[in-house]
Amino acid sequence: MVLKASGEPRSDDARDDSPRRGKGRPRTTDGATQSLAAILELVRQGAASTRQEIERESELGRAIVADRLATLTALGLVDESELGTASGGRAPRLVRFREQAARVLVATLDQTAIGIGLADLSGRLLMEHHEAMDLALGPAAVLDRLCAVFDWVLEKHLDGSTVWGIGISAPGPVPIADDSRFPAQTPAFLPAWDAFPFVESLIARYESPVWLRSSVETMTMGELKAGAGANLQNMLFIKVGKRIGAGIVFEGRLYRGAQGAAGLIGQLPVHAGGQGGTIETLAGSDYIEREGIAAASVGKSAYLADIVRRGGEITAIEVGQAAQMGDAAGMEIMSRAGHLLGHSVATLANMLNPALIVLSGSIVQTNDILLAAVRETVYGESHPMVTRDLRILRSQLGSSAGLVGAAMVVVDGLFDHATLRGWILNGSPLRHPEFAEAMTNAGRRTQAMGGGSETEPGNSRGAPDGARLS
Amino acid sequence: MAISGLGPHGERAAPPDRIALTREDIAEAREAKFKVAVVLHTLASDWSRQQIAGIAGTLGDCSTVVVDVVDCGFQNENQIAALERLAHQKPDAIISIPVGNTAVADAHRHLARAGVRLILLDNVPTGLLPGTDYAALVSADNFGLGQIGAELLSPYVSESGKVGILAYGVDFFAANERELAFVKWMQKNRRDVALETLRFDSFQNAGIAARRMVEQSPDLAGLFVVWDQPAMAAVAALEAAGVDIPVTTVDLGRDAATNLARGGMVKGIGAQQPYLQGIAIAQATILSLLGRNTPNWIALPGLTVTQANVVESFQTVWRAPAPKEIVTPSMP
Numbered sequence: 083m084v085l086k087a088s089g090e091p092r093s094d095d096a097r098d099d100s101p102r103r104g105k106g107r108p109r110t111t112d113g114a115t116q117s118l119a120a121i122l123e124l125v126r127q128g129a130a131s132t133r134q135e136i137e138r139e140s141e142l143g144r145a146i147v148a149d150r151l152a153t154l155t156a157l158g159l160v161d162e163s164e165l166g167t168a169s170g171g172r173a174p175r176l177v178r179f180r181e182q183a184a185r186v187l188v189a190t191l192d193q194t195a196i197g198i199g200l201a202d203l204s205g206r207l208l209m210e211h212h213e214a215m216d217l218a219l220g221p222a223a224v225l226d227r228l229c230a231v232f233d234w235v236l237e238k239h240l241d242g243s244t245v246w247g248i249g250i251s252a253p254g255p256v257p258i259a260d261d262s263r264f265p266a267q268t269p270a271f272l273p274a275w276d277a278f279p280f281v282e283s284l285i286a287r288y289e290s291p292v293w294l295r296s297s298v299e300t301m302t303m304g305e306l307k308a309g310a311g312a313n314l315q316n317m318l319f320i321k322v323g324k325r326i327g328a329g330i331v332f333e334g335r336l337y338r339g340a341q342g343a344a345g346l347i348g349q350l351p352v353h354a355g356g357q358g359g360t361i362e363t364l365a366g367s368d369y370i371e372r373e374g375i376a377a378a379s380v381g382k383s384a385y386l387a388d389i390v391r392r393g394g395e396i397t398a399i400e401v402g403q404a405a406q407m408g409d410a411a412g413m414e415i416m417s418r419a420g421h422l423l424g425h426s427v428a429t430l431a432n433m434l435n436p437a438l439i440v441l442s443g444s445i446v447q448t449n450d451i452l453l454a455a456v457r458e459t460v461y462g463e464s465h466p467m468v469t470r471d472l473r474i475l476r477s478q479l480g481s482s483a484g485l486v487g488a489a490m491v492v493v494d495g496l497f498d499h500a501t502l503r504g505w506i507l508n509g510s511p512l513r514h515p516e517f518a519e520a521m522t523n524a525g526r527r528t529q530a531m532g533g534g535s536e537t538e539p540g541n542s543r544g545a546p547d548g549a550r551l552s
Numbered sequence: 553m554a555i556s557g558l559g560p561h562g563e564r565a566a567p568p569d570r571i572a573l574t575r576e577d578i579a580e581a582r583e584a585k586f587k588v589a590v591v592l593h594t595l596a597s598d599w600s601r602q603q604i605a606g607i608a609g610t611l612g613d614c615s616t617v618v619v620d621v622v623d624c625g626f627q628n629e630n631q632i633a634a635l636e637r638l639a640h641q642k643p644d645a646i647i648s649i650p651v652g653n654t655a656v657a658d659a660h661r662h663l664a665r666a667g668v669r670l671i672l673l674d675n676v677p678t679g680l681l682p683g684t685d686y687a688a689l690v691s692a693d694n695f696g697l698g699q700i701g702a703e704l705l706s707p708y709v710s711e712s713g714k715v716g717i718l719a720y721g722v723d724f725f726a727a728n729e730r731e732l733a734f735v736k737w738m739q740k741n742r743r744d745v746a747l748e749t750l751r752f753d754s755f756q757n758a759g760i761a762a763r764r765m766v767e768q769s770p771d772l773a774g775l776f777v778v779w780d781q782p783a784m785a786a787v788a789a790l791e792a793a794g795v796d797i798p799v800t801t802v803d804l805g806r807d808a809a810t811n812l813a814r815g816g817m818v819k820g821i822g823a824q825q826p827y828l829q830g831i832a833i834a835q836a837t838i839l840s841l842l843g844r845n846t847p848n849w850i851a852l853p854g855l856t857v858t859q860a861n862v863v864e865s866f867q868t869v870w871r872a873p874a875p876k877e878i879v880t881p882s883m884p
Contacts, residue, residue, distance in 0.1 A: 211728060213557065
C-alpha cells in the first residue's frame, strides 16, 4: 500500500515507486525516510512503545513524531489503538509494530524431509508442516513439492495478507555469491543442484524476495530471536547430528564469514583413546549409533539389547535415551562424545567469549549426559573470564528453530536499515526499486535456464483453488 | 505397518511399544495415586468413546483416577475456560486434544507452566514445544490415513475424472495432514485427475458443502472427506439430492462402517485405532508422571478398510463384535 495524495491508502495493485505527498506527508523526502525508518525500527525492536519514548529515543520533536506515526499508521505498519498504564496522568497510547502487516513463507530442506511454515513479521510461526522428502530426487521435484505446499498454505492461511519474503534453510553451507539487497541468483549450495534456478523460480512465482541460509545459520537465528538467546549480542550455537556445525552471533548479528563458511567445525581433528579422527566421526550421531549397536550386540547394554529384542532399531536417539535411563554403556558413549565435542566448543568459546552456548539436535534434546559432558569440558578448559557468566543450554526451540530462524533471516533482510529506507515511503518492500530489478533478473534467468516448477505459477496469490464454507 | 508422516515439528514417529508400562511402572503409579483430567473436542463421536475407554481402562490399572472428562464442543472458548478451571483444580496431568491452533496455544502453555503435566492427543498448536510445553503427542499416522483415502478412491475414478475434497477449515494438525497427503498421493499417482477443494468450518456444514460441490461440478467422480462424521453428513445430503458418487474418508465410525458394509456410497475408510491410541496416551501419561522419558511423538498406523474386511476391522478398532447391520448388511 502507498498513500494517495489525500493521505489515504492506495490499493496494492497501483504500483508506483515515486514517493507521494499528501496530508501529513513529510516535505523533505530524505529526512522523512530517515525519521520514518528510525521510528519504525524503535517500535519494531521494542526500544520505544509510547510517543514520549519515541521522542526521547529518536531525539525528534513532538510534531515530527506525530506526523511520522500518522504516516506509519496509514501504511499499516504501526498501531496506536491500545492504551498503556497511566503513571499519574492520562494513560499513554501504546505504539505497536503491526506484526500481522504481512506474512513470511519459510521452508527447511533436509536430506530426508522438508518443513514448511508461515510466519508473521515477528518471526512467530502461524503454522508448520513437515513431510518426508528425499532431496536426492533433485531440485525440480523438491521445488514442485515445496510450491505445492506453499500454495496450500497460502490458500488456507493467508487470509488476504501479502507475502513479503521467503526464507529457505538449506542442508549445507550457502556461499555468499550475491551481495545485492535482494539476491536473485541461486548460489552453488548443493552440488547436484548446480544450474537449477531454485531461488529465481521462487521469486518469479511468489513475487517476493528470497533469502537462502544454511540450516545451522537459520537455527542460530531462531534461537537468537525467539529462543534462549533472545536479546543477546554474542552467542554460539552448536548443532549436533550426523554433521556438526556452529553458528556464530557476533555483536547481535549472524557472522557468516568471507564465503558463508563460518562455523564449519565438523572436520576439526580430535583424539580419543589413541584414536584420531574428526569431531564428526568421533562425536556425531553416526558414531553414537555405531557404538550403541556394538554395546547391544556384546551385551554391554541391557537397555539397548532389549530394544533389539523387541524388533526396534538403535539410533543415536535410543543411545541417548539409554543414557538418560541410567544405562552404563549408554552413559559412557554419550559422555565420551560430549567431552570430545566440549574440547572443540571450548576452543571456540575462548576465542569468541559468548554469553551463551546453545546445543541443538535431537541427541541433545533427548538426554542430559551429552550436555553435562560438554559443560564440564568447556568450563574446565576455558579462561575464567570466558566462563564467568557463560551459560550452556540446550535449544529452546527444538526442531522448529530452523523455520523460525528462516523467518528471522527474512525479517532482518526486509528491515535492514538501508533496505527499509528504500521502501518505507512506498509502504511495502515489494515496491523497493531494487526488488523490481531482482524480479526482472530472476524471471530472465528462469526462462534462460528453462527450469523452475512444473506446476503453473499464479495460483498461489489471490486465486485460491479452494473455498470456505462458514 | 510403517508410519508415513512426520510429527508436528518434523519428528520421526515412535511406535507405542516404546511406551509400554513395566510391572514396576504400574506398581509405582499405584503407589502415587495420580489424578488425570481429559479434555476432548467432543464426546459425541465413536472415536471419542473409544479413546476414553482406552484411557480410563489403562489409567484404572494404574490406580490413576480420571477426575474430569470435558467436552469442548469443538469450541476454542470452551476449551480455554475448561483449561483455566482445571489449572485451579491442579490434577497431576491433563490429556488434551487442542481444538484449534494458535487460539488455544496460550491456554495450554499456561497449564504446562503451572506445573500440570500436559499430554496431547492428535494436535499440537503451533509454537508449543515438546519437553518444554508438553510431554508427548499421541496420534494416528494422519498423513498415512490421507494416503489410504486416496488409494481407496482412485480405482473408482476414471481417466481424467474430477475428485472433490471436503477439508476442514479450522487449522488442525490431523486434518491438515490428511488433506495434504490425499492431494500428494493423487498428484503423484493420478496426475490425470483434477482436484477441487471446499472447506467446512463445522462438520454439520459438510452436507451443505457437499451439495455445493456437486452443484458446481456435476461431473464429480469421487469425494474424500477428512473424517467420518462430516463424510456421513455429506453422504446424507448427496443421497437426498439423488447423487451417488464414491466416497472415502477416515475413522471407522459405526455409521460409516455400516454404509461401507451395505455397499453404500462409502467405498473405503482409513481407520484410526482410537482404543489403542487411548491406551498409548494413558501409558505416556503414566511414564511422564513417573519422570520417565517419552518420545515426542508416538504414532499408530492406520488400517485400510474396504467392504471385504469391514467386519474384522470393526472388531479390531472397536474391540467388540460388529453389530448385525455390519455383519449381515441389507444391500441397497
